[in-house]
Amino acid sequence: MVAHTSLEGRECPIARSLQHVGEWWNILILRDALAGFTRFDELQRNLGIAPAMLTKRLRALVEAGLLEKRLYSDRPQRFEYVPTARGEDFRDVLVALLAFGNRHFAPEGPSVTVVDTRTGIVADPVMVDAASGRPLSDPAFRWVSGPMAGSQTRSRYVMGPPEGGQRW
Amino acid sequence: MVAHTSLEGRECPIARSLQHVGEWWNILILRDALAGFTRFDELQRNLGIAPAMLTKRLRALVEAGLLEKRLYSDRPQRFEYVPTARGEDFRDVLVALLAFGNRHFAPEGPSVTVVDTRTGIVADPVMVDAASGRPLSDPAFRWVSGPMAGSQTRSRYVMGPPEGGQRW
DNA sequence: CAGTATCCTGTCCGATACTG
């Protein structure tokens, strides 16, 4: 949520994302949900989160369309919170955070890794351009802003604020 | 920082990352710093952040080793905050958030994109395994935890809490 | 089991004013 803060009204897609997952509990909840923990008590125990807080965060994630509240038992009424397609799509962000944490904040070595279950080989996560396969860390890649930055002409490098001081 | 919260003491690399970049201001500051805005007033104007808050966040980012406070003028004393190698390495997370935001929270279309400056072509960011080039969204890839998850044997899928209820 | 209700503390964060 973080709707009360100055995150609101920004155009930058990063800021837009942060409006929904800018609170760290939400990220940890999504991590668990994507790992298969979808029930209230699983999440609560696994995360060590206070129930009231969990309720609140789950509601926000459902509202944001990242989780779906689904009935899995009629009597008694029981719900589970499963990732939507949008929630699934958040996986890349999680993996990026995972790789970053492993590289820089894991003195005793990686505690969680991404593994190919067929080969058993540990993956080495990198962001690339899907079309060319080239890593986006290549300095040739830049962030470009402007109206409909999707067009291939008339784009402007983000080496200065978009509109003369305007916020992204 | 977020050091006072229950983020502390977790082993999960995602949680570890969040300890340092879990606050959304930090992420936006890194975004700007990586885009070339390294001076206090650039950041302040560009972000619309209160000066005291900016000071605090910059200090945290420097302490976390993501930014380096560097003297660029002697008289008067002036500092700039440039991304360290570790800060550079955060780029993938930013790009993941950017792509996610563009895909799901940009009703009017992408406002910022990653572009190959040589070809002018807009990149399509995906997380892949560097070795094989395969997208990590492939269901064959799973998150694995355990002591030194880097080893290729004796790993356990994270389909249950690591140590019987223990937090990640 | 899956929450709701309530209280309390810390601090995020904005606003404003001031300094070399």
Place this chain on the structure above:
DNA sequence: CAGTATCGGACAGGATACTG
């Protein structure tokens, strides 16, 4: 220009008790 000092409000988040 690059910050520091201070104030106040809003809420994140923990703890605990209670309900069907």
